[in-house]
Amino acid sequence: MNEEFLKNYFTERQLSKEELEVVLPHFKKVSFEKNDYLIEAGKVAGYYWFLDSGFIRSYTFDPEGNDVTTAFYLAGDIVIDWSSFFLRQPTREYMQAAEPCVCWELDYKTFQMLFHSIEAFREQGRATLVGSYFALKERSISMITDLAKDRYLRLIKDKPDIFQHASLKHIATYLGITDTSLSRIRKEIVTNG
Amino acid sequence: MNEEFLKNYFTERQLSKEELEVVLPHFKKVSFEKNDYLIEAGKVAGYYWFLDSGFIRSYTFDPEGNDVTTAFYLAGDIVIDWSSFFLRQPTREYMQAAEPCVCWELDYKTFQMLFHSIEAFREQGRATLVGSYFALKERSISMITDLAKDRYLRLIKDKPDIFQHASLKHIATYLGITDTSLSRIRKEIVTNG
DNA sequence: CCGGATTCTTAGCCTATGGCAAGAAATGGC
DNA sequence: GCCATTTCTTGCCATAGGCTAAGAATCCGG
Numbered sequence: 471m472n473e474e475f476l477k478n479y480f481t482e483r484q485l486s487k488e489e490l491e492v493v494l495p496h497f498k499k500v501s502f503e504k505n506d507y508l509i510e511a512g513k514v515a516g517y518y519w520f521l522d523s524g525f526i527r528s529y530t531f532d533p534e535g536n537d538v539t540t541a542f543y544l545a546g547d548i549v550i551d552w553s554s555f556f557l558r559q560p561t562r563e564y565m566q567a568a569e570p571c572v573c574w575e576l577d578y579k580t581f582q583m584l585f586h587s588i589e590a591f592r593e594q595g596r597a598t599l600v601g602s603y604f605a606l607k608e609r610s611i612s613m614i615t616d617l618a619k620d621r622y623l624r625l626i627k628d629k630p631d632i633f634q635h636a637s638l639k640h641i642a643t644y645l646g647i648t649d650t651s652l653s654r655i656r657k658e659i660v661t662n663g
Numbered sequence: 664m665n666e667e668f669l670k671n672y673f674t675e676r677q678l679s680k681e682e683l684e685v686v687l688p689h690f691k692k693v694s695f696e697k698n699d700y701l702i703e704a705g706k707v708a709g710y711y712w713f714l715d716s717g718f719i720r721s722y723t724f725d726p727e728g729n730d731v732t733t734a735f736y737l738a739g740d741i742v743i744d745w746s747s748f749f750l751r752q753p754t755r756e757y758m759q760a761a762e763p764c765v766c767w768e769l770d771y772k773t774f775q776m777l778f779h780s781i782e783a784f785r786e787q788g789r790a791t792l793v794g795s796y797f798a799l800k801e802r803s804i805s806m807i808t809d810l811a812k813d814r815y816l817r818l819i820k821d822k823p824d825i826f827q828h829a830s831l832k833h834i835a836t837y838l839g840i841t842d843t844s845l846s847r848i849r850k851e852i853v854t855n856g
Numbered sequence: 857c858c859g860g861a862t863t864c865t866t867a868g869c870c871t872a873t874g875g876c877a878a879g880a881a882a883t884g885g886c
Numbered sequence: 887g888c889c890a891t892t893t894c895t896t897g898c899c900a901t902a903g904g905c906t907a908a909g910a911a912t913c914c915g916g
Contacts, residue, residue: 530804532804532807532808532809533808533809534808536808538804538807538808540800540804552793552796552797553793553794553796553797553800556789556790556793557790557793557794557797585785586782586785589779592778592779592785596749596789596792597749597750599789599792599793599796600745600746600749600750600792601746601750602796603745603746603792603795603796603799604745604746604750606796606799606800606803607733607746607799609803610799610802610803610806611723611725611731611733613803613806613807613839614725614731614806614836614839615725615726615727615729615731616725616726617872618872618873619872637892637893637894638893638894639892639893639894643807646806646807647872647873647874648873648874648875649893649894649895650873650874650875650876650894650895650896651872651873651874652894653894653895653896654873654895654896656894656895657895657896810902811902811903812902830862830863830864831863831864832862832863832864840902840903840904841903841904841905842863842864842865843864843865843866843903843904843905843906844902844903844904845864846864846865846866847865847866847903848903849864849865850865850866857916858914858915858916859914859915859916860913860914860915861912861913861914861915862911862912862913862914863910863911863912863913864909864910864911864912865908865909865910865911866907866908866909866910867906867907867908867909868905868906868907869904869905869906870903870904870905870906871902871903871904871905872901872902872903872904873900873901873902873903874899874900874901874902875898875899875900875901876897876898876899876900877896877897877898878895878896878897879894879895879896879897880893880894880895880896881892881893881894881895882891882892882893882894883890883891883892883893884889884890884891884892885888885889885890885891886887886888886889
C-alpha cells in the first residue's frame with residue numbers, strides 16, 4: 471500500500487504537513503479489473519481518482535455510433551470527468567480500465583469539504599483543472615491547424631508511453647483519423663524520414 | 664452605468680446580499696475601442712472581464728502564420744484566458760475588441776482574495792470554468808466527428824448572434840475550414856435544403 | 857460620390873483522408 | 887499447439903476540403 475504517491479503529489483503542491491494529515495486519509499485505495507468501467511455514460515460521476523498503476527481509456531460515441539477515444543490515462547494521472555463531477559450532470563463518456571488498475575479514490579462530498587476548508591487544496595484543484603483546459607485547447611487547435619502526421623509525431627514525442635498500452639485503432643480515433651490512415655502514416659514515416 | 668448586469672449574474676449564482684456588497688465594488692467599468700487588444704500573446708493576463716456590450720474575437724496563429732479564431736464573445740459572456748490568468752503564464756492568444764466594448768474588469772489579486780474568502784464566489788468561478796471546459800470538449804469532439812457543414816449548421820443554431828458581428832473569414836477559421844469552403848457550404852445550403 | 861481596400865463567391869485543380877474489402881500478423885482461450 | 891478473433895496493413899476508388907486566382911459585391915475614407 472503505497473501512499474507515497476499521494477503524499478508527494480500534494481507536498482509538491484504546497485500542502486503543509488498538517489494539511490496532508492487531514493487530506494490523505496480521505497483517499498481510498500480501490501482496484502479495477504481489466505475492462506471495468508470507472509465511469510459510464512448517462513451516470514453522474516461521483517468520484518475521481520489518482521491512477522497509481524494501470525491504464526485507462528475514455529471514449530464516447532459519435533452520431534454514427536463510432537467509438538471515439540477522448541483520452542488516455544497513465545500512472546500518475548488524475549482520472550476525472552470534470553463537467554460531470556462538478557456540475558453533477560450525466561456524462562456522455564465511458565472511462566474503462568484497459569488494464570488492471572490501482573487507484574486512489576475521492577468522492578464528491580469529501581472533495582467539497584476539503585476544497586472549501588483548505589486553501590492549498592483548492593489552489594491545487596484549480597491548477598489541475600486549468601492545466602487540463604490548457605491541454606485540451608492545444609489539442610483542439612492542433613486538430614484544426616496540423617496534419618494528421620504531425621499530430622501523430624507530436625503524440626509520440628509527448629506521450630510515448632501510450633503506445634505501449636493502447637491499440638493503434640484507439641490511438642487513431644484519439645488523433646481524429648481512421649486506423650487505415652494511421653497505418654499509412656506510420657508506413658510513410660518508416661519509409662522516408 | 665448599469666451594474667444590474669453584474670448584480671443579476673452573481674445573484675443567480677447564489678451570492679447573498681451581503682456578499683454582493685463585498686464583491687460588486689471591486690469590478691471596474693472599462694471601455695475598449697474597436698481594434699483594441701484586451702490580451703496580447705506573450706503577456707500574462709492580469710485581468711478578466713464581463714462583457715457588458717460589444718463584441719470580442721480571440722485568435723492565435725498556426726505554425727504557418729495563419730490567423731485562427733479561437734472564440735467569439737458577446738454581451739453577457741465572460742472574457743478570460745483561463746490558463747494565462749490562473750497559471751500566471753504568457754498566453755499565445757490575442758483577444759481583440761472587434762467593436763467598441765464596455766466591460767466590467769477584475770484583476771488577479773482581487774479575484775484571489777474573493778475566491779478564497781467567499782464560498783459562493785468560488786463555487787461560481789469553478790462552475791464557469793468547468794462550463795468552459797465542457798463547451799471546449801464538445802467543440803473538440805465535433806471537430807473530429809462532424810462534417811464542416813454540420814459544424815456550421817450547429818453554430819447558426821447555437822450562437823446565431825455571432826453572424827451579425829463576425830466576418831465569414833473569421834467564422835470559417837473558427838469552424839476549422841477556409842473561407843472558400845465556408846462559401847461553398849453556404850451555397851449548397853441555400854441551393855438544397 | 858469616387859477609388860481603393862476588404863469581403864465574399866466562384867472556378868479549376870490538387871491532396872489528405874475516408875470507405876471498403878481482403879490479406880497478414882498477432883493475440884488469446886482452451 | 888490450434889483455431890477464432892482481433893489488430894494491423896495494403897490497395898483501390900471516392901470525397902471533403904485546401905490552394906490559387908479572379909471576379910463580384912461591399913465597405914469606407916476623404
